[in-house]
Amino acid sequence: MTGQQPTGVEAGTGKDAILRAARRAFTLRPYAEVTMRSIAADAGVSASLIVKRFGSKERLFHTVADFGPAADALFAAPPATLGRHLVLTLVRMRREDQGDPLLRAVFSLGNMDERTLLRERFREQITSRLARQLHGRESELRAELIAGLLLGLGATLSLHRPGAGERATAEQLADLYAPAVQRLITGSED
Known part of the structure; x- marks a missing residue:
C-alpha cells in the first residue's frame, strides 16, 4: 500500500469520517472490542491514516x-x-x-473506567459549564435537568426513526421543545 487514502475520501473529510466512525464504535462496543481496522473500514479510510491523525486507539x-x-x-x-x-x-x-453529540455519554458500553471517564467529562464539559452560565437559584439542578431534556430529545429522535422528528424541521422542533428548556434556563416561576 502506498499510504494514500482510499478512493472517495477527500483529505478534508477524512478526520470527520474517522471521528463519526469512532463515536459509533465506542458507543456500540466495549473499548477492548473496538479495533482501528474496524473504525477505518467504517470511515472509508486506511488504518494508517487513523494512526497518522490520532496516534493510537487510546488518543482517538x-x-x-x-x-x-x-x-x-x-x-x-x-x-x-x-x-x-x-x-x-x-x-x-x-x-x-449523522449522530448525536451527547448521547454517547449514555449509551457507551465500555468498562467501568471508560463509562466513568465519559460521565465525568460530560458533567464537567456540559452540565457544570452550563450551570456556570445560569443565573439565579438552583443553577446546578437546572443545568442537570436541561442536560436531561437535551438527552431526551436526542433519544426520542433516535428511537422514532423514521418518525415525525425526522420530518419536522429544526424550527418546528424548537417551537415545541425550546420553551421547556428556556424555562429551566431562566428559572422563572411563570
Missing part, C-alpha cells in the same frame, strides 16, 4: 470522549435565547454529523 478514544467542541457550539448564545439555540444546534448537529 480521548478525542471522542471530549464534549468540549459540542459544548462550544451548544452554549454559543446568550441566556435569553439559549433554549431555542440549544434545540436548533442539537438537531443541526445530529443531522449534519
Whole structure:
C-alpha cells in the first residue's frame, strides 16, 4: 500500500469520517472490542491514516470522549435565547454529523473506567459549564435537568426513526421543545 487514502475520501473529510466512525464504535462496543481496522473500514479510510491523525486507539478514544467542541457550539448564545439555540444546534448537529453529540455519554458500553471517564467529562464539559452560565437559584439542578431534556430529545429522535422528528424541521422542533428548556434556563416561576 502506498499510504494514500482510499478512493472517495477527500483529505478534508477524512478526520470527520474517522471521528463519526469512532463515536459509533465506542458507543456500540466495549473499548477492548473496538479495533482501528474496524473504525477505518467504517470511515472509508486506511488504518494508517487513523494512526497518522490520532496516534493510537487510546488518543482517538480521548478525542471522542471530549464534549468540549459540542459544548462550544451548544452554549454559543446568550441566556435569553439559549433554549431555542440549544434545540436548533442539537438537531443541526445530529443531522449534519449523522449522530448525536451527547448521547454517547449514555449509551457507551465500555468498562467501568471508560463509562466513568465519559460521565465525568460530560458533567464537567456540559452540565457544570452550563450551570456556570445560569443565573439565579438552583443553577446546578437546572443545568442537570436541561442536560436531561437535551438527552431526551436526542433519544426520542433516535428511537422514532423514521418518525415525525425526522420530518419536522429544526424550527418546528424548537417551537415545541425550546420553551421547556428556556424555562429551566431562566428559572422563572411563570
